[in-house]
Amino acid sequence: MFTPDAFGIAMMMMVTSTVCWGSWANTYKLTKGYRFELFYWDYAIGIVLISLILALTLGSRGGPDSFISNLATADTSNIVYALLGGFIFNIANLLLVAGIEMAGLAIAFPIAIGVALVEGVILSYALQPKGDAVLLVIADGKAYGSLASAGTPVSRKSLIVCLVSGVLMGAFAPFVTRALTAGRPLTPYSIAVLFTLGAFLCCFVVNVYFMKKPLVGAPVSFDGYFRQRPQDHLLGVLGGLIWGTGTVFNFVAASFVGVAIAYAVGQAAPMVAALWGVFVWKEFRGANATAKGYLTAMFAFYLLALYVIARAYESAA
Secondary structure, eight states: OOOOSSHHHHHHHHHHHHHHHHHTHHHHHTSSSOOHHHHHHHHHHHHHHHHHHHHHTGGGSSSTTSHHHHHHHSOHHHHHHHHHHHHHHHHHHHHHHHHHHHHOHHHHHHHHHHHHHHHHHHHHHHHSOOSOHHHHHHHHHHHHHHTOOSSOOOOHHHHHHHHHHHHHHHHHHHHHHHHHHSSSOOOHHHHHHHHHHHHHHHIIIIIHHHHHSOSSSSOOOHHHHHHSOHHHHHHHHHHHHHHHHHHHHHHHHHHHHOHHHHHHHHTTHHHHHHHHHHHTSOTTTTOOHHHHHHHHHHHHHHHHHHHHHHHHHHHHO
16 A cells, blocks of 8 residues: 655655646536536545545555555544545535525635634544644635635625535544554555545435525436437546546545645645636736735745645654
8 A cells, every 4th residue: 555655656656636726616617607506426436436546556565554454454433534534525515615606606605614614623633633733723814714705795694605515514524534543444545445435425415405406507407418419428437537636635635644734735726726716717807906915825825834834744753
């Protein structure tokens, strides 16, 4: 089983996870007329597929901790923790996308990911205290503060959706921590497979519900899924492959640095998403100097946060 043996390698894997988590949504933007509730089925297939591929390759390189052997010997409770983590994450992710459609990326991401970042890091650190707690809190504050919106009005409904998304998004990390550390633990590759499987199974409950009673737009049926262009289905699977790769890398890095640190670095994904928005989708075309100043500050504070997180690990090593 491949795992990093140095902090530099772990950091590269965490940064890769950040890039993947901040980039997968581009595949949805490339589709035409594809409702997200339907796109999400292809995405869910992609995340399970890539986690299995990586588990059966990098996660099965001999030894007693190979993927299949680990599943056979791990505590049942840890298997349940990993599945529950994926189930909870999936609800949070669906609500986040609804929040983006209701309030826009600039509002939904700061609220949801900011809440998730602080909650997930603190809860994960409580279960697995790797790194310097004070520096981790400073890093969280810098990252969250850098995402603050410039007073844009937001409806109560969209605010509630984003807040609930953030609370759930932060709640999955402790389940991963327990599965990685308690009793006879799972390997990060096994956790990734079970986590993505839990997310996929969640779709049959939560995504089906949102198809019938969407928070935004009219209800949709599976007929629309089968009428969609083949290239749109491929884009959905590709989106899942990208996000899933980032997730596996983050979990693998967490086995070396701890879930709190890996989660904190991975949740810098909004910075990557903003870069796509600025330079590819031109979302800030015509923005005034104040808006551009906030954007520049966001990038600067995220880079500072990465530095502080690295110091948090090194100071405790």
